Amino acid sequence: MDISPEHPRNAGRLLWPGDDLTRIPDWVYTDQEVYEREVERIFHGRTWNYVALEAELPNAGDFIRSNVGPTPVVVSRAKDGAVHVFENRCTHRAAEFCRELTGNVKEFVCPYHQWTYDLKGRLQGVPFRRGVAGAGGMPKEFTTADHSPRQLAVTTHRGVVFASYAPDMEPLADYLGPEVMREFEATFDGRALVILGHYRHSLPGNWKLYHENLKDPYHATLLHTFLVTFGLLVAGNKSLMLADASGRHGVMCSAKSDVSKVTAEAKGEMRAFKEGMKLADARMMAFIDEFDSPWSVTMATIWPNLIVQREMNTLGIRQLVPTGPNEFIMKWTMFGFEGDSEEMTRHRLRQGNLMGPAGFLGLEDNEAIKFVQDGMLRVPGGEHLVALDPATPFGTSETLISESAIRGMYRHWREVMGL
Amino acid sequence: MTDPRLEALLLRAEIEAFNADYCARLDRQDLNAWVQCFTEDAFYVVISRENFERGQPVGLIYCEGRPMIQDRAFALLNTAMFGPRYLRHMVSNLSVAAQPDGSVQARANFVVFEVLTDRPDARLLQVGEYRDVFVRDGEALKLRERRCVYDNLLIPTALCIPV
Ligand SMILES: [Fe+2]
Numbered sequence: 001m002d003i004s005p006e007h008p009r010n011a012g013r014l015l016w017p018g019d020d021l022t023r024i025p026d027w028v029y030t031d032q033e034v035y036e037r038e039v040e041r042i043f044h045g046r047t048w049n050y051v052a053l054e055a056e057l058p059n060a061g062d063f064i065r066s067n068v069g070p071t072p073v074v075v076s077r078a079k080d081g082a083v084h085v086f087e088n089r090c091t092h093r094a095a096e097f098c099r100e101l102t103g104n105v106k107e108f109v110c111p112y113h114q115w116t117y118d119l120k121g122r123l124q125g126v127p128f129r130r131g132v133a134g135a136g137g138m139p140k141e142f143t144t145a146d147h148s149p150r151q152l153a154v155t156t157h158r159g160v161v162f163a164s165y166a167p168d169m170e171p172l173a174d175y176l177g178p179e180v181m182r183e184f185e186a187t188f189d190g191r192a193l194v195i196l197g198h199y200r201h202s203l204p205g206n207w208k209l210y211h212e213n214l215k216d217p218y219h220a221t222l223l224h225t226f227l228v229t230f231g232l233l234v235a236g237n238k239s240l241m242l243a244d245a246s247g248r249h250g251v252m253c254s255a256k257s258d259v260s261k262v263t264a265e266a267k268g269e270m271r272a273f274k275e276g277m278k279l280a281d282a283r284m285m286a287f288i289d290e291f292d293s294p295w296s297v298t299m300a301t302i303w304p305n306l307i308v309q310r311e312m313n314t315l316g317i318r319q320l321v322p323t324g325p326n327e328f329i330m331k332w333t334m335f336g337f338e339g340d341s342e343e344m345t346r347h348r349l350r351q352g353n354l355m356g357p358a359g360f361l362g363l364e365d366n367e368a369i370k371f372v373q374d375g376m377l378r379v380p381g382g383e384h385l386v387a388l389d390p391a392t393p394f395g396t397s398e399t400l401i402s403e404s405a406i407r408g409m410y411r412h413w414r415e416v417m418g419l
Numbered sequence: 420m421t422d423p424r425l426e427a428l429l430l431r432a433e434i435e436a437f438n439a440d441y442c443a444r445l446d447r448q449d450l451n452a453w454v455q456c457f458t459e460d461a462f463y464v465v466i467s468r469e470n471f472e473r474g475q476p477v478g479l480i481y482c483e484g485r486p487m488i489q490d491r492a493f494a495l496l497n498t499a500m501f502g503p504r505y506l507r508h509m510v511s512n513l514s515v516a517a518q519p520d521g522s523v524q525a526r527a528n529f530v531v532f533e534v535l536t537d538r539p540d541a542r543l544l545q546v547g548e549y550r551d552v553f554v555r556d557g558e559a560l561k562l563r564e565r566r567c568v569y570d571n572l573l574i575p576t577a578l579c580i581p582v
């Protein structure tokens with residue numbers, strides 16, 4: 001379906017308001033056809049999509065179910081040690097054949113008619129291919145080689161596995177750009193990862209709102225009492241809202257500061273600031289400086305489906321799985337490092353109370369994103385205002401009171417989407 | 420000499436009453452009263468069955484000691500931003516095993532319904548199992564451990580009130 005603004009059926013529809021990026025129309029977040037184009041051009045287009053951590057697949061035969069955009073894929077480690085990613089769809093009758101979240105197998109067997117696939121996702125066996133007693137069976141010209149599920153390109157870096165529908169993607173380093181790669185490598189610093197567990201939640205909002213939330217340092221200084229009261233991210237902190245040259249990736253960076261140095265003026269602007277708030281157990285907010293980085297908190301938004309959370313010592317991957325314009329699923333994988341003492345692991349787990357769908361920050365973000373989608377669905381046809389910090393039209397900003405990284409993301413999005 | 424069957428029944432009734440009271444405190448969102456259900460050294464975690472069965476420790480809520488449980492209550496009551504909601508906690512299928520050291524291991528199924536103010540339906544927020552260790556604090560039973568192991572891996576939006 002042609003959704004370009006020039007097409008006659010779209011007269012007056014899907015028009016970008018104005019000639020800059022300070023207003024974003026609701027249809028960007030709610031339109032089914034726009035969503036379908038995003039799947040085609042973004043998730044199935046020229047992007048590297050996060051699919052797994054290598055630590056989830058240490059041995060040959062290990063697999064996990066994952067997604068690229070909304071599309072279910074299998075990530076598996078073959079006997080040669082390489083990681084393979086292929087669609088979780090039987091080439092016979094379309095069954096999503098891999099059902100377990102994770103496991104170890106010698107081969108994959110579709111439960112419906114027992115077609116078998118090897119660990120690289122190649123079709124191996126078709127029962128009764130030659131029929132029985134000379135009757136029935138597949139046509140003579142049928143070859144298994146032509147009937148394998150779609151294979152994706154794979155790349156790994158520092159234990160993180162990415163896949164792409166584009167067979168000729170540029171290397172990950174070029175895709176991320178040097179500044180985002182530096183922050184990626186500051187978190188994945190070469191220590192082997194240890195998986196501590198998962199959170200999974202659905203969210204009734206458009207998937208891009210999650211990126212925007214983490215390219216929006218303004219909200220962080222206002223919504224989250226835990227960030228401002230304990231000095232993690234306060235107006236006036238040493239901070240940076242980084243965007244790559246394309247605008248699609250970003251990293252929100254902040255250095256923990258002494259809250260006693262927050263100015264009275266800044267405190268007055270922040271309703272969430274709770275003067276004198278103390279925890280009964282202060283261990284949760286302790287910061288153990290373990291990274292070669294000036295930042296105590298970094299939140300990387302890696303286009304299109306990955307968030308890397310380094311919130312002091314609680315570390316996690318968030319994988320975004322869109323299920324339509326108005327909803328997405330988020331899968332979190334929390335990790336530590338080999339060599340962590342038992343106390344360090346517990347520290348990460350205690351600090352984990354900040355994040356996830358029950359986290360002191362995490363639940364607030366999820367609720368806020370729901371409220372935004374509610375607003376658009378119930379008072380439709382409007383637009384969002386993202387005009388903070390006009391001195392930076394788009395891209396990296398050094399002030400937290402800025403929406404330039406959101407504008408940078410939409411500069412890229414409009415180009416790819418042709419809208 | 421007391422009949423051991425009678426003792427077992429009494430203990431079971433006591434834990435059932437405890438759980439009903441625990442749920443009532445959460446349902447009326449009296450989180451400060453909820454904190455008092457735990458011993459000073461209590462461990463409280465809300466953990467997916469996926470993590471629990473793999474031996475992975477990450478919990479949605481993870482508290483070592485009553486002070487952390489108290490911080491959870493304080494934050495939810497005073498700082499956290501979330502939409503208004505009502506919850507109903509249901510507990511059933513209790514099993515009880517008294518231990519030689521005087522503690523009591525117990526398990527029970529739980530279901531938590533959540534009603535948002537702008538939807539007609541009560542949705543199933545969580546379904547799972549409490550895996551508990553109770554101890555006596557004077558006369559009263561308190562929780563030294565409560566692991567809320569939930570089966571529905573996908574949380575709808577957010578878990579705002581404890582389980
Ligand atoms: Fe936030």
